[in-house]
Amino acid sequence: MINLRNDYNIIGDKLIIEELLKYSDHKFVGYGEDEVSKELNNIVKEKVGKDVDTYVLPGGTSTNVIGLSQILKYPYEAVITVSSSHINVHETGALESSGHKIIYTPNILGKVDIKRIEDTYKLYSDNHMVMPKALYLSNATELGETYSIEELKEISNICKKLGLYFFLDGARLPVALESEGYSLKNIASLCDMFYLGGTKIGLPYGELLVIVSDELKNNFKFLLKNKLGLLAKGFVGSIMFKKLLENDYYLNLAGKEIDKANTLRKELKDYLIYPNNTNQVFIKISYNLYNKLEEEVEFEVWEKYKDYLVIRLVTSIMTTDEEINNVIKLIKKE
Amino acid sequence: MINLRNDYNIIGDKLIIEELLKYSDHKFVGYGEDEVSKELNNIVKEKVGKDVDTYVLPGGTSTNVIGLSQILKYPYEAVITVSSSHINVHETGALESSGHKIIYTPNILGKVDIKRIEDTYKLYSDNHMVMPKALYLSNATELGETYSIEELKEISNICKKLGLYFFLDGARLPVALESEGYSLKNIASLCDMFYLGGTKIGLPYGELLVIVSDELKNNFKFLLKNKLGLLAKGFVGSIMFKKLLENDYYLNLAGKEIDKANTLRKELKDYLIYPNNTNQVFIKISYNLYNKLEEEVEFEVWEKYKDYLVIRLVTSIMTTDEEINNVIKLIKKE
């Protein structure tokens, strides 16, 4: 069975796990106060050219909720996002459970309609309504789309104008970073808070949260502990992210995922429905093909219509050329 | 430098991390729906002789708060515990942040005064006060103490009588399980919910929550996601716990920790202040000795008095006989 269901179906990259074994005789200070966590912070600071704070959190949902909870102080403060966003649809109400309303606008293939941000903000005008204080976007989005650097700049400027903090969900930022003009430096210059996902690029767990804006740094460790995100062995995550950042290894891994996806997109261009340039490939297939395919390939069904389905094929760092070729053959021989 | 500061100062046990490498070619279903997680559940079921549910959570604080949040449905429902307990002192208000009051009674070396439980419960009598619905205790306690099986039975009976759910914090349950008459089966027969800590016995992260009472099982995965405790790669924790439970490997590791601590207790019996039978050793030393000791050993200062200090020495699975002997020599040569 070929597994293209998602990019978190494996333990992780071998080099990264082996890195843990290298440290197996070391003793560390707990709760992220160790030396490796400081080294990791220095590496990120250098990469982004800013005096940022960094923390490794267990997963995407905890990073979204704890990061946004640092921004949204009072319970009447709200976040603006798109209807399809992870915090709105796929986090089981975690942000609301933490006390905050999510305001959402329609999405265009998972991306925000930039022209709507200000209009949406302006709907909130008095103390009978929530007060928008942050914009949350994912990059790459749920549909694998990325924002162009120009779009990110425009969004960043709108946020500054409106007094909104710009939070970027980077669970799949590594694959977005392969896009034209992207760099961690660029991202850090445009966002107030963002993260670099580890889970979907080769770590057993862990997301690297980067706090850029000084006013958002204060006492974050108290919130991290209070909101269940502080791990005793903080050094484990730091060792893994240090390895992931070494010689831009994350770009190497992201590149692998994208190459495979590009092959799929190229060879299956007649089936392609939501094109993008990252590691998710959405194709439109008949029920007939679907029935054959699911006997040999694992994947997600995205949408079901009367005469066809949209399915999602995701490449991970362990996906092989052979697997890709086999999937292509299976589809084309239809 | 000899490090006896705590039992979570290392990445983890080598065999357990190597176990991850063995699975590095496998593909898994996400979010704990995989086969290994099911196997782990079966192993635990067999060990405890009950149809329990099992989940691997990231850390002790998240396990305490999410477990108790499953028990405490309405915000007026409260938990009874002792003043020194982890949820009361060292979780930065996490349970209150989740909406619940903690009622605490005085502790005796970290243990509850069993006679006080019912009296405390009875103080809460009308709708102007919170309603106690759970008892939370740690075993081993913050001070390394354990409850005897008879004590646990007495506590369990009181809980049943009062309609309190009994939640056992087992962050250091592995070392308690070396005590007379203990077994996972025993624990499961006395508690409604408990966990077996992984972080302090050789896992890079992870605590194994066991839900015993049927009425507490319902929809737990929704709460786990909502409260930020559900990891995408749930299989990683399951693989590690499966290894930890294999041939009771956790007892092997716990035994190592306790042996070293026993040597300390035996050789330093004149310094001993809070005796126990687990991996924490509390000794009373002069300031003069303290000043010499801290040049060669890392440890926690527990209490400071005018003429002496109480310090804590903790053994981990990586502590060596040589280290123990050196520490003993350093203290005795005073």
Next chain:
Amino acid sequence: MINLRNDYNIIGDKLIIEELLKYSDHKFVGYGEDEVSKELNNIVKEKVGKDVDTYVLPGGTSTNVIGLSQILKYPYEAVITVSSSHINVHETGALESSGHKIIYTPNILGKVDIKRIEDTYKLYSDNHMVMPKALYLSNATELGETYSIEELKEISNICKKLGLYFFLDGARLPVALESEGYSLKNIASLCDMFYLGGTKIGLPYGELLVIVSDELKNNFKFLLKNKLGLLAKGFVGSIMFKKLLENDYYLNLAGKEIDKANTLRKELKDYLIYPNNTNQVFIKISYNLYNKLEEEVEFEVWEKYKDYLVIRLVTSIMTTDEEINNVIKLIKKE
């Protein structure tokens, strides 16, 4: 200046406030445990023909949030409503602050599209999404619309089928009760929880919450206190509601409001834009007329377009025929 801005712009009905003076020598038990509160409960029980629990809460928002918090136990449990509903738009995120997500569907003049309820419910299918447990609707709606009894029956049946509790916001239920086929008995037979608003029909404050379903009655007073809705002098609200219910005085007052609104609707039929049969009248006027009108009448501007505006005229129990006639003249002489 004629004030048609809203129906809560006055202290209240004189008879109701004078009723308080009648009791000025009495002594009462606090927190709603008094005799009048019991009498009120008996009166409501008789009116609805069911063994309901009743509580007077301070205001509409607190009644919505505390009532729904009784229904939604776990933070992953959510409520379905329409986009325009009070809890979604005009409560400053109060329900989310209490931990729950609001799922909303498009509204049709403030009413739910009944056909959409089940489809919306079915979107929520796994533990990565919230779990719908209640349907919240207002009657009359924000736009003065009412549901027909047949519609309410259909909605009630859908809720039963899906396992959703049906909560009816009755801040303006008194004016809806003047509609064909309506009675408190009818409402109580179709909803699990509803309230009869006092603030908008002649009380200085207070909403009468009626808990119909037995499984929602448990320990409500604990939640009421915990969520800041329990007043020490509970008897004050009970005295006022007892008077309001005496000889269906609320229908008398509601009738007054509606008569005045009917006159407006009849005389201004050419201006009418969102017709309904309660105490809110929405008309479409030119900017020219608007400028003249606002010099002599207070009202809310509902929507602004290039060539015209929609304004809202609300009648209260203190609105006089003379005021209504003057407003009609002002508009018609244009």
Next chain:
Amino acid sequence: MINLRNDYNIIGDKLIIEELLKYSDHKFVGYGEDEVSKELNNIVKEKVGKDVDTYVLPGGTSTNVIGLSQILKYPYEAVITVSSSHINVHETGALESSGHKIIYTPNILGKVDIKRIEDTYKLYSDNHMVMPKALYLSNATELGETYSIEELKEISNICKKLGLYFFLDGARLPVALESEGYSLKNIASLCDMFYLGGTKIGLPYGELLVIVSDELKNNFKFLLKNKLGLLAKGFVGSIMFKKLLENDYYLNLAGKEIDKANTLRKELKDYLIYPNNTNQVFIKISYNLYNKLEEEVEFEVWEKYKDYLVIRLVTSIMTTDEEINNVIKLIKKE
């Protein structure tokens, strides 16, 4: 039956309720934006000699929780108080339900041990523990005790030194204001936030919150709505408090309560157990006397011992000399 159970067993002062009738023809802007609310604010500003913000909230618990929620922004921020305080014991966990831990120190007849404040504060030193940000005290306390102005100054200075906001629960401030050296001006110069209780001095409901510190004023109305404390007819509370403050009418009413209590204290000095100078009288009586007394008088039993009980007699603004004399006779004839 003579009712000395508490000071909220009556509808309220007749003059205050009649004041509402005087305004029965007026129309007001809603939600506290009306002219009377502004007048009330001006009256308070003049009385305290500071540019304070004022709000009328429904009850004591809502004022405590919403006021403290304005001070405590992040969920790891906590309040220090005494064990017996209302927020700790008698609010059904409302502050914890709002997300914050309560740290309490032992009380001395309901008062804080001033020397302990700083020590308690200093126990909280790192991000594994909550961060104290406020001190909450009641004045008069649960036991009718008051702080001397010198004590309040000392407490205020300690708070300033430690960076704690000083919140004064004034549910019974009116009776405390009869103490030596007290004035609203004095109180406002020493606290960051306090309130003047209306419920216990003659209002059907309502507490007047005074925000003194500028940094606590920001967007309070958003929080008030979000936390269920904003009433549509805000003007009702303002009219009542305006009357209560007119010619210091509250001192007049408080004086009445205290005079009656003074007579009790003087005549029953042999029974007195917790002396104070406000409207609560605590006496120690035999079970024999208790059995006779409870046939003719309503009161609270405070404590029960083997040979005697402590009971509480509370005078309200409606308590008569005749009632007081009868109670004295009943007790003395024993």
